[in-house]
Amino acid sequence: xxxxxxxxxxxxxxxxxxxxxxxxxxxAGEMLxxxxxxxxxxxxxxxxxxxxxxxxxxxxxxxxxxxxVFQNARRALNPTRTIGRQLADVLGSPVRVGDMLRRxxxxxxxxxxxxxxxxxxxxxxxxxxLALATDPALLIADEPxxxxxxxxxxxxxxxxxxxxxxxxxxxxxxxxDLALAxxxxxxIALLEGGRLVRIVLPxxxxxxxxxxxxxxxxxxxxxxxxxxxxxxxxxxxxDGVDLVVREGEALGLVGESGCGKSTLAAMLARLxxxxxxxxxxxxxxxxxxxxxxxxxxxxxxxxQMVVQDAGDSLDPRLTAAEAVAAPLRRLCxxxxxxxxxxxxxxxxxxxxxxxxxxxxxxxxxxxxxxxVGIARALAPGPGxxxxxxxxxxxxxxxxxxxxRLLDDLRRDLGVxxxxxxxxxxxxxxxxxxxxxxxxxxxxxxxxxxxxFARPAHPHTAGLIAAIPQGRALRP
Amino acid sequence: xxxxxxxxxxxxxxxxxxxxxxxVVFVFVVMRLLPADPAAFLVxxxxxxxxxxxxxxxxxxxxxxxxxxxxxxxxxxxxGDLGRSLTxxxxxxxxxxxxLPASLELTIAAFxxxxxAGIALxxxxxxRPGSAVDHACRFIATAGNSLPGxxxxxxxxxxxxxxxxxxxxxxxxxxxxxxPPPAVTxxxxxxxxxxxxxxxxxxxxxxxxxxxxxxxxxxLAPLARITRAAxxxxxxxxxxxxxxxxxxxxxxxxxxxxxxxxAVPIVTTLGxxxxxxLGANVLVEKVFAWPGIGSYALEAVLSADYAPIQGYVLxxxxxxxxxxxxxxxxxxxxxxxxxxxx
Numbered sequence: 001x002x003x004x005x006x007x008x009x010x011x012x013x014x015x016x017x018x019x020x021x022x023x024x025x026x027x028a029g030e031m032l033x034x035x036x037x038x039x040x041x042x043x044x045x046x047x048x049x050x051x052x053x054x055x056x057x058x059x060x061x062x063x064x065x066x067x068x069v070f071q072n073a074r075r076a077l078n079p080t081r082t083i084g085r086q087l088a089d090v091l092g093s094p095v096r097v098g099d100m101l102r103r104x105x106x107x108x109x110x111x112x113x114x115x116x117x118x119x120x121x122x123x124x125x126x127x128x129x130l131a132l133a134t135d136p137a138l139l140i141a142d143e144p145x146x147x148x149x150x151x152x153x154x155x156x157x158x159x160x161x162x163x164x165x166x167x168x169x170x171x172x173x174x175x176x177d178l179a180l181a182x183x184x185x186x187x188i189a190l191l192e193g194g195r196l197v198r199i200v201l202p203x204x205x206x207x208x209x210x211x212x213x214x215x216x217x218x219x220x221x222x223x224x225x226x227x228x229x230x231x232x233x234x235x236x237x238x239d240g241v242d243l244v245v246r247e248g249e250a251l252g253l254v255g256e257s258g259c260g261k262s263t264l265a266a267m268l269a270r271l272x273x274x275x276x277x278x279x280x281x282x283x284x285x286x287x288x289x290x291x292x293x294x295x296x297x298x299x300x301x302x303x304q305m306v307v308q309d310a311g312d313s314l315d316p317r318l319t320a321a322e323a324v325a326a327p328l329r330r331l332c333x334x335x336x337x338x339x340x341x342x343x344x345x346x347x348x349x350x351x352x353x354x355x356x357x358x359x360x361x362x363x364x365x366x367x368x369x370x371x372v373g374i375a376r377a378l379a380p381g382p383g384x385x386x387x388x389x390x391x392x393x394x395x396x397x398x399x400x401x402x403x404r405l406l407d408d409l410r411r412d413l414g415v416x417x418x419x420x421x422x423x424x425x426x427x428x429x430x431x432x433x434x435x436x437x438x439x440x441x442x443x444x445x446x447x448x449x450x451x452f453a454r455p456a457h458p459h460t461a462g463l464i465a466a467i468p469q470g471r472a473l474r475p
Numbered sequence: 476x477x478x479x480x481x482x483x484x485x486x487x488x489x490x491x492x493x494x495x496x497x498x499v500v501f502v503f504v505v506m507r508l509l510p511a512d513p514a515a516f517l518v519x520x521x522x523x524x525x526x527x528x529x530x531x532x533x534x535x536x537x538x539x540x541x542x543x544x545x546x547x548x549x550x551x552x553x554x555g556d557l558g559r560s561l562t563x564x565x566x567x568x569x570x571x572x573x574x575l576p577a578s579l580e581l582t583i584a585a586f587x588x589x590x591x592a593g594i595a596l597x598x599x600x601x602x603r604p605g606s607a608v609d610h611a612c613r614f615i616a617t618a619g620n621s622l623p624g625x626x627x628x629x630x631x632x633x634x635x636x637x638x639x640x641x642x643x644x645x646x647x648x649x650x651x652x653x654x655p656p657p658a659v660t661x662x663x664x665x666x667x668x669x670x671x672x673x674x675x676x677x678x679x680x681x682x683x684x685x686x687x688x689x690x691x692x693x694x695l696a697p698l699a700r701i702t703r704a705a706x707x708x709x710x711x712x713x714x715x716x717x718x719x720x721x722x723x724x725x726x727x728x729x730x731x732x733x734x735x736x737x738a739v740p741i742v743t744t745l746g747x748x749x750x751x752x753l754g755a756n757v758l759v760e761k762v763f764a765w766p767g768i769g770s771y772a773l774e775a776v777l778s779a780d781y782a783p784i785q786g787y788v789l790x791x792x793x794x795x796x797x798x799x800x801x802x803x804x805x806x807x808x809x810x811x812x813x814x815x816x817x
Contacts, residue, residue, distance in 0.1 A: 050720050068720050075713040078732050080739070080810050089731070090721050114811045117477070127717070134721060 010057030033181030036191035064137025084111025219247030228277030252427035301380030558782030576661025578767030597702025619696025
């Protein structure tokens with residue numbers, strides 16, 4: 001039975017053709033992948049299927065109801081209404097609310113919770129329950145796991161697959177991650193620039209290239225951390241961490257959200273004060289300087305940080321060039337022609353066209369913003385840079401480009417990295433050694449290849465199992 | 476943890492006490508710093524000399540040190556004594572209580588009109604951006620923001636009293652020769668209805684229209700603008716899109732998904748608007764010779780009469796705190812996130 005037949009679909013917004021001549025079908029019990037980079041028209045196709053945007057060409061026909069699960073479930077839920085009432089809104093009565101919650105793996109007594117009281121994964125389960133409550137024949141999942149931890153991602157996708165099998169539902173999985181689609185879908189429609197490139201079977205995709213583990217050149221110790229801890233009342237966010245970073249080395253730190261890795265990063269960058277422990281950077285105990293005075297310390301220029309969301313961390317009123325120039329003015333006392341030359345050099349280093357000098361952050365793409373953030377951190381010529389989820393906000397193609405750039409910069413400039421990520425796959429691309437963090441403690445550490453091949457700690461094994469096979473394939 | 480509404484309200488109530496204490500001390504000290512001497516105002520006769528002034532200062536307690544005067548004042552306020560007005564000769568508390576209903580009637584009428592009109596206008600504009608309603612909303616918002624209240628008041632008097640003759644003489648709350656209905660609530664509209672006095676009701680209503688409209692226009696501008704902006708943002712939100720994708724009934728989507736969430740910034744603005752209105756009150760009451768607390772305070776300032784000014788500020792601080800408490804509680808009811816205790 002054909003649930004949806006899309007033929008010659010075209011959607012325009014003003015003069016922009018978001019979707020152009022896209023055709024495909026979805027049958028009952030089938031999972032179709034809709035894969036493409038951001039802007040390829042996959043979400044607009046979904047909205048057209050739901051009747052939320054008006055196509056200006058082509059037809060959509062099919063039997064049965066359709067429902068959609070949006071990305072970023074927390075934002076997609078009404079923030080001022082309990083999830084139970086939102087479910088009751090769809091069901092028409094509160095009778096089956098508990099039942100629906102149980103079916104998506106939530107306890108019925110969570111019905112009185114507001115979305116802000118639930119984790120991202122739980123919100124996505126609620127969103128799935130809302131969609132199921134309409135009793136759909138076809139479920140459209142639009143990037144349902146973006147922004148979730150790898151382990152949570154796997155359980156959410158399992159839930160969708162199980163429910164689809166149970167109910168004989170057809171599913172459209174929209175994602176930018178080709179490997180993920182290859183692992184989950186029966187057929188994959190590849191989109192590019194609003195057009196359908198082709199429809200492939202998962203088996204047609206080339207096998208995963210072998211990752212190239214890099215030899216870590218043993219340099220002298222740059223950063224040594226002993227017994228570092230941060231307690232918030234009874235909560236031990238970071239609970240006695242020891243680590244060493246050698247010059248020019250890339251060390252990975254992996255763990256689920258809430259494991260304390262960002263708190264650790266903020267202490268190392270001397271943005272917050274540790275409760276206990278020692279941070280020795282280039283032979284100096286930098287934990288001795290209180291965080292509020294660290295900005296004036298002599299080593300500030302040599303220890304820099306690239307933060308998670310480049311777009312949010314740029315001053316919206318400063319142009320790209322001004323953002324990169326600010327640390328040079330303050331930390332390196334550069335001005336005039338010397339400042340100008342150094343900014344231009346940094347733009348070249350991160351492969352940003354000089355034509356973008358005078359753009360404001362909102363005029364830059366996500367990848368360009370990330371490059372400005374990296375150039376700004378590199379500006380004072382640091383020996384050590386903390387990278388806190390530098391690619392979390394980017395889609396797969398851009399992630400690869402940024403990771404390659406970071407790797408090149410490390411080799412060229414001899415700068416050492418601490419790369420923090422919840423995604424082991426990202427760590428594997430860049431780092432020689434990796435540490436696994438759980439509940440404020442380091443539970444495993446070692447060379448990346450070894451940890452991957454023979455994880456010693458069950459938590460590490462879980463993280464590895466959560467990576468979709470063939471993830472290195474990128475559209 | 477999310478707090479229950481009563482616990483949340485109790486915490487907000489406690490937070491008001493320091494604000495009131497601060498207002499009392501602040502205005503007391505500021506009044507003493509002003510280069511004006513109430514004794515010099517009172518002693519104006521030909522026989523008045525430095526001796527008389529000194530004697531009066533001693534009688535009023537103005538010869539003592541400022542901390543000592545403050546301590547006496549705080550003690551008096553706590554026992555319910557706000558002092559005596561030197562111009563009316565009456566206790567300040569009695570004066571204020573007698574005039575408060577007039578001000579309240581005016582402010583509440585203006586606030587109600589502004590609330591109803593502002594939210595309706597902003598909602599209509601948000602649902603049809605770029606339409607005639609939207610342009611009208613922008614025009615009124617700009618006019619209300621840029622024209623001072625007393626200018627609007629004078630324009631209204633000119634048009635509706637001088638030119639058209641539709642409204643009664645803009646002086647006071649009733650026609651000059653009319654006997655006011657027996658005071659029960661102090662609100663003339665309510666009292667005249669209770670007394671069954673139709674003529675007094677019409678007269679009171681007629682006198683209320685222009686000053687209330689003046690104040691309402693002033694309050695309506697920010698309200699309409701905030702309502703429009705908040706609703707436009709909410710209508711474009713992900714959760715309204717979700718509600719539409721789930722094909723929920725339109726009424727449910729508009730009321731519980733759109734308006735409920737848009738109400739959060741609107742309610743916050745209400746508190747601000749009320750404080751504007753308390754300030755605007757003074758001038759509007761002067762323009763319309765309205766016998767309320769605003770004009771009372773203005774006369775007290777002009778004659779350097781300390782006690783009424785202090786009493787007025789205390790009363791305004793109290794009503795401001797009460798309104799903000801109400802806004803906080805409403806906010807907590809509307810948005811559970813406001814009740815989180817870290």
